[in-house]
Amino acid sequence: xxxxxxxxxxxxxxxxxxxxxxxxxxxxxxxxxxxxxxxxxxxxxxxxxxxxxxxxxxxxxxxxxxxxxxxxxxxxxxxxxxxxxxxxxxxxxxxxxxxxxxxxxxxxxxxxxxxxxxxxxxxxxxxxxxxxxxxxxxxxxxxxxxxxxxxxxxxxxxxxxxxxxxxxxxxxxxxxxxxxxxxxxxxxxxxxxxxxxxxxxxxxxxxxxxxxxxxxxxxxxxxxxxxxxxxxxxxxxxxxxxxxxxxxxxxxxxxxxxxxxxxxxxxxxxxxxxxxxxxxxxxxxxxxxxxxxxxxxxxxxxxxxxxxxxxxxxxxxxxxxxxxxxxxxxxxxxxxxxxxxxxxxxxxxxxxxxxxxxxxxxxxxxxxxxxxxxxxxxxxxxxxxxxxxxxxx
Numbered sequence: 010x011x012x013x014x015x016x017x018x019x020x021x022x023x024x025x026x027x028x029x030x031x032x033x034x035x036x037x038x039x040x041x042x043x044x045x046x047x048x049x050x051x052x053x054x055x056x057x058x059x060x061x062x063x064x065x066x067x068x069x070x071x072x073x074x075x076x077x078x079x080x081x082x083x084x085x086x087x088x089x090x091x092x093x094x095x096x097x098x099x100x101x102x103x104x105x106x107x108x109x110x111x112x113x114x115x116x117x118x119x120x121x122x123x124x125x126x127x128x129x130x131x132x133x134x135x136x137x138x139x140x141x142x143x144x145x146x147x148x149x150x151x152x153x154x155x156x157x158x159x160x161x162x163x164x165x166x167x168x169x170x171x172x173x174x175x176x177x178x179x180x181x182x183x184x185x186x187x188x189x190x191x192x193x194x195x196x197x198x199x200x201x202x203x204x205x206x207x208x209x210x211x212x213x214x215x216x217x218x219x220x221x222x223x224x225x226x227x228x229x230x231x232x233x234x235x236x237x238x239x240x241x242x243x244x245x246x247x248x249x250x251x252x253x254x255x256x257x258x259x260x261x262x263x264x265x266x267x268x269x270x271x272x273x274x275x276x277x278x279x280x281x282x283x284x285x286x287x288x289x290x291x292x293x294x295x296x297x298x299x300x301x302x303x304x305x306x307x308x309x310x311x312x313x314x315x316x317x318x319x320x321x322x323x324x325x326x327x328x329x330x331x332x333x334x335x336x337x338x339x340x341x342x343x344x345x346x347x348x349x350x351x352x353x354x355x356x357x358x359x360x361x362x363x364x365x366x367x368x369x370x371x372x373x374x375x376x377x378x379x380x381x382x383x384x385x386x387x388x389x390x391x392x393x394x395x396x397x398x399x400x401x402x
Contacts, residue, residue, distance in 0.1 A: 010234045012248045013057040015113040017230035020245075024203040026196055028227045031115030033057065037093065040086050043114050051117035052085040053078050056092045058107040059253040061231070066099035068092070069106060075099070078117055085114060110252055118228060123216035124183060125149050126197070128204035131164065137204065139163040139171075139197070141179055145216035171201045188223035196225050207245060208238035257301075257320050264316040266305055273298025274328040275397055276321040278314070280305050280339050288333045291390060297398035300327050314347025315354060322355055329360040329401040331393060336367030345373035349380040360400035361385065364393035 012020075015033040022028060032043035044052065056063055056075035063075035068091070075097045079085040089112045098106035123145035131138040141161045144152045153160050161182045163175050176194050185193045196217075204212045211233040218228045239246050251259050261268030267282065271289075275297045279285040282304050289299040301321065305313055321327055334344045348363060364387035365373045377384065385400070387393025 010236055010239060010245070010249055011059045011253070012232055012234075012245075013059070013111060013113075013250065014055060014230055015057060015111070016248045017232040018227065020207070020232065021200070021203060021227055021230055024206075025199045026203065026227055027192075027224065028230070029116045029118050031113055033111050033113045034089065034093075035111050037090060040089055040112075040114075044082050044085060047114060047116055051078060051080050052082065053115050053117050054085050054088040054092065055113040055115065056097050056109040057111040057113050058097055058102070058109060059250070060097075060099050060101040060107055062099035062101055063097065066097045066102075066106075069096040069098065075109070089114070107253065110250075118218060118226060119220055120216075120228075121219045121221050123218050123228075125152070125215050126200070126217045127211065127213040127215070128200060128209070129211050134164060137165040137167065137201075139165065139175075139179065139201070141183055143183055145218070149215065165201070167205075170205075171198060185219075185225075189219050189225060192223060192225040196227070200227075203232075207232075207242060208235045209233065210235045257323050260323075261303070261317075261320050264313050266303065266313060266317055266320070268304075268317075268320060269302040270324065271299050271301050272326070273300045274326050275401055276300045276303070276324065276327045276330045278303050278305060278317050278321065278330065278332045280334050280336075280344070284333065284335055288331065288390070288394070291394040292331065292398065295391075295395050295398045297394070297401060300324055311343060311347035311350055314344060315351040318348075318351035318355055318357070322357070322359075327359065329397050330357075330362070331387075331397040332361070332363040332365075333387075333390060333393060334363075334365050334367070334373075336365070336370060336373075338368070340368055341365045341370045341373030342376055345376035348384075349376060349382060352380075352382050352384070360397060362387050362393050362397040362400065364388070364390060 018028040032046040034040050034043040054077045066075045067073055072091045077088040079088055092109050092112050096106040096108050125142040125145040127140045129138050142152055142159050144159050163179055165171050176197050180190050180193050209232055213231040214227045216228050218226050255270050257270055258268050275292050277288050277299055279288050285302055285304045292299050361384040363384055385396050
């Protein structure tokens with residue numbers, strides 16, 4: 010789950026991380042009150058969407074930039090008026106863009122130097138890792154490609170937490186001295202506490218800045234959370250902005266389905282993440298394009314299967330459906346009953362290929378055969394993929 014920058018900074022403040030003072034607004038009427046909370050001086054106006062590259066983005070009406078430095082309050086209100094309710098297109102949003110429903114006013118900081126700092130989970134070592142660089146304010150991928158020696162990593166053993174010597178080593182590698190070093194040390198420890206205690210999958214500060222007075226501030230912040238741990242954090246769940254998510258993915262989450270929309274036209278309904286990825290691969294192998302990743306899990310009910318079909322059919326790009334089930338814990342007959350119920354309820358007109366294998370597969374195939382529904386049976390994963398690709402084509 011992602012949250013907006015203004016929400017991330019509010020969370021960081023609770024952990025003692027220094028951030029520039031800011032205030033959010035969701036209506037033009039709130040602009041004046043939000044700006045009144047800031048001290049005198051230049052203001053930065055930021056469009057709040059779940060995508061990077063805002064500063065280089067363009068709104069659909071031609072207005073340039075989702076991040077604006079404004080010398081006066083009047084300029085800030087004008088910029089916010091142009092952003093709010095408008096659709097911002099960046100490299101990460103795709104051509105459809107994202108509608109801006111919140112703007113964030115923040116104090117313009119006097120920047121001495123910019124850094125990059127992120128807290129992530131390293132998949133290779135299964136350890137938290139701190140990634141830092143003196144090259145902040147730009148895409149970290151570009152830094153890693155062009156100047157890999159400027160990327161510093163610190164792996165943290167959860168059994169011992171972040172050690173003082175690791176913080177000192179990071180401060181040294183980033184070149185902090187004096188008051189900056191002391192402030193950077195406090196900030197790094199606070200950020201790690203936020204990352205660990207909130208079950209975050211990523212806390213990224215880009216840029217982290219220093220000022221002439223020795224302050225170290227999180228100028229921008231992106232935080233993502235592990236969905237599987239959200240049951241422990243209702244206060245974080247309350248920050249979820251459903252307007253930033255695909256409606257089909259939102260609906261899927263209500264039924265405990267793992268769904269991600271893609272750009273193809275062959276929908277997949279599969280049990281198990283690994284099998285789902287293999288199913289998408291084999292569709293591509295035979296010349297098709299998957300329309301989604303949909304994992305119904307190992308213990309799906311008939312109700313979940315029906316819900317999955319309805320979500321799939323909510324995508325106008327879908328021209329065919331491939332059901333690929335391997336029953337381990339899953340009962341193939343439960344899936345078959347769900348398919349029959351779903352097809353009858355929605356009045357399916359699209360090609361449907363079903364491949365069942367494993368636990369109670371004989372009963373499952375018998376249920377499908379007795380339904381007299383216009384579906385095609387796949388004898389194997391490859392056979393099913395070839396059949397649905399051919400039917401859609």
